[in-house]
Amino acid sequence: xxxxxxxxxxxxxxxxxxxxxxxxxxxxxxxxxxxxxxxxxxxxxxxxxxxxxxxxxxxxxxxxxxxxxxxxxxxxxxxxxxxxxxxxxxxxxxxxxxxxxxxxxxxxxxxxxxxxxxxxxxxxxxxxxxxxxxxxxxxxxxxxxxxxxxxxxxxxxxxxxxxxxxxxxxxxxxxxxxxxxxxxxxxxxxxxxxxxxxxxxxxxxxxxxxxxxxxxxxxxxxxxxxxxxxxxxxxxxxxxxxxxxxxxxxxxxxxxxxxxxxxxxxxxxxxxxxxxxxxxxxxxxxxxxxxxxxxxxxxxxxxxxxxxxxxxxxxxxxxxxxxxxxxxxxxxxxxxxxxxxxxxxxxxxxxxxxxxxxxxxxxxxxxxxxxxxxxxxxxxxxxxxxxxxxxxxxxxxxxxxxxxxxxxxxxxxxxxxxxxxxxxxxxxxxxxxxxxxxxxxxxxxxxxxxxxxxxxxxx
Numbered sequence: 001x002x003x004x005x006x007x008x009x010x011x012x013x014x015x016x017x018x019x020x021x022x023x024x025x026x027x028x029x030x031x032x033x034x035x036x037x038x039x040x041x042x043x044x045x046x047x048x049x050x051x052x053x054x055x056x057x058x059x060x061x062x063x064x065x066x067x068x069x070x071x072x073x074x075x076x077x078x079x080x081x082x083x084x085x086x087x088x089x090x091x092x093x094x095x096x097x098x099x100x101x102x103x104x105x106x107x108x109x110x111x112x113x114x115x116x117x118x119x120x121x122x123x124x125x126x127x128x129x130x131x132x133x134x135x136x137x138x139x140x141x142x143x144x145x146x147x148x149x150x151x152x153x154x155x156x157x158x159x160x161x162x163x164x165x166x167x168x169x170x171x172x173x174x175x176x177x178x179x180x181x182x183x184x185x186x187x188x189x190x191x192x193x194x195x196x197x198x199x200x201x202x203x204x205x206x207x208x209x210x211x212x213x214x215x216x217x218x219x220x221x222x223x224x225x226x227x228x229x230x231x232x233x234x235x236x237x238x239x240x241x242x243x244x245x246x247x248x249x250x251x252x253x254x255x256x257x258x259x260x261x262x263x264x265x266x267x268x269x270x271x272x273x274x275x276x277x278x279x280x281x282x283x284x285x286x287x288x289x290x291x292x293x294x295x296x297x298x299x300x301x302x303x304x305x306x307x308x309x310x311x312x313x314x315x316x317x318x319x320x321x322x323x324x325x326x327x328x329x330x331x332x333x334x335x336x337x338x339x340x341x342x343x344x345x346x347x348x349x350x351x352x353x354x355x356x357x358x359x360x361x362x363x364x365x366x367x368x369x370x371x372x373x374x375x376x377x378x379x380x381x382x383x384x385x386x387x388x389x390x391x392x393x394x395x396x397x398x399x400x401x402x403x404x405x406x407x408x409x410x411x412x413x414x415x416x417x418x419x420x421x422x423x424x425x426x427x428x429x430x431x432x433x434x435x436x437x438x439x440x441x442x443x444x445x446x447x448x449x450x451x452x453x454x455x456x457x458x459x
Contacts, residue, residue, distance in 0.1 A: 100442065128334045254284065412427070
């Protein structure tokens with residue numbers, strides 16, 4: 001270190017760059033102990049504060065690790081955040097790992113119902129298995145969706161306003177195609193939000209801007225400011241069950257946000273895929289029929305395997321939404337649409353959803369019993385929990401530590417915009433496919449990690 005020269009630039013950044021270069025070229029290797037702050041400062045003729053800031057910068061970046069009482073060491077390179085579910089290695093449950101990436105529903109009768117539906121389709125008209133789908137042919141399925149959503153305050157809805165999609169993510173993409181028309185399109189999302197919004201926007205070459213939120217959702221003043229600055233044409237939001245925090249946007253806040261959007265000409269896409277219980281407030285489509293679009297699916301209530309979702313157009317925009325689906329993929333496969341119709345039309349299916357919810361609540365209660373002394377946000381009707389980590393834990397470090405003990409979680413970083421900041425928090429999804437005892441054991445492993453955070457350097 002004696003020959004380290006600092007010429008030009010901000011000294012602590014220059015020092016950090018030189019140290020990082022030494023790590024990259026192998027001069028410093030994983031586990032090497034760096035000189036104490038005062039010793040290195042004396043060696044190269046700078047202040048201890050400058051060295052401490054350089055060490056802190058590299059510690060924050062994961063290149064160094066500070067251990068109280070021992071010193072500062074070169075850390076193993078962190079694995080980058082994986083925000084694509086398709087890239088995630090999900091080991092078999094027989095290995096002892098517990099997958100809490102996304103909610104997994106217990107079978108409370110829906111598997112048998114789906115099998116009966118497929119059997120009925122197999123015995124049905126030959127044309128359902130040999131012909132292209134048609135708009136009129138989807139009418140019974142669209143009517144089933146309207147009935148399925150009859151407990152949601154959507155305003156006036158006709159079956160013609162409904163477009164069937166391959167899951168909620170596909171429905172979001174269809175709405176973006178139908179609603180966003182600007183030459184240089186911009187959409188707005190909560191600063192911490194479902195990653196599918198930005199993925200769909202990225203595929204359509206739409207810019208995404210984040211809007212700060214609080215415990216009630218998007219902050220109205222921030223929405224107005226950012227909408228004016230960006231000229232955005234659509235706001236994507238999840239007011240009933242915010243993903244990932246689980247918070248709910250109450251009626252007064254919704255009214256304020258709808259008024260701002262209407263005045264600024266910003267339409268609203270409401271993603272309602274995570275709600276299992278009854279809706280607690282009118283949808284944005286009910287508050288502003290001409291500007292509110294609605295998306296939901298059966299993935300969090302019945303099964304994600306069928307990939308059945310639906311989008312409801314804002315009033316006056318049905319044609320654009322329908323064309324997005326028909327021009328893109330002709331619509332769902334006829335047999336799949338018929339399976340969806342049979343399942344959603346079966347009166348027993350709603351009772352099955354109630355049983356699914358009741359079973360998931362047992363898991364949620366178990367998680368609260370074990371982790372409740374920490375900063376945990378939860379709702380009995382939401383199939384995940386939001387855990388703000390205690391001092392000493394970073395979200396990326398915690399998810400890696402959890403994976404080492406066999407528990408797979410999602411870091412807050414996965415829900416932040418690429419250039420945004422994420423809190424040190426994790427989302428814990430409920431896995432109703434494993435026995436409750438195994439889920440409780442996984443919560444116990446997380447509690448043990450929370451009780452023993454790694455020591456970190458303070459500067």
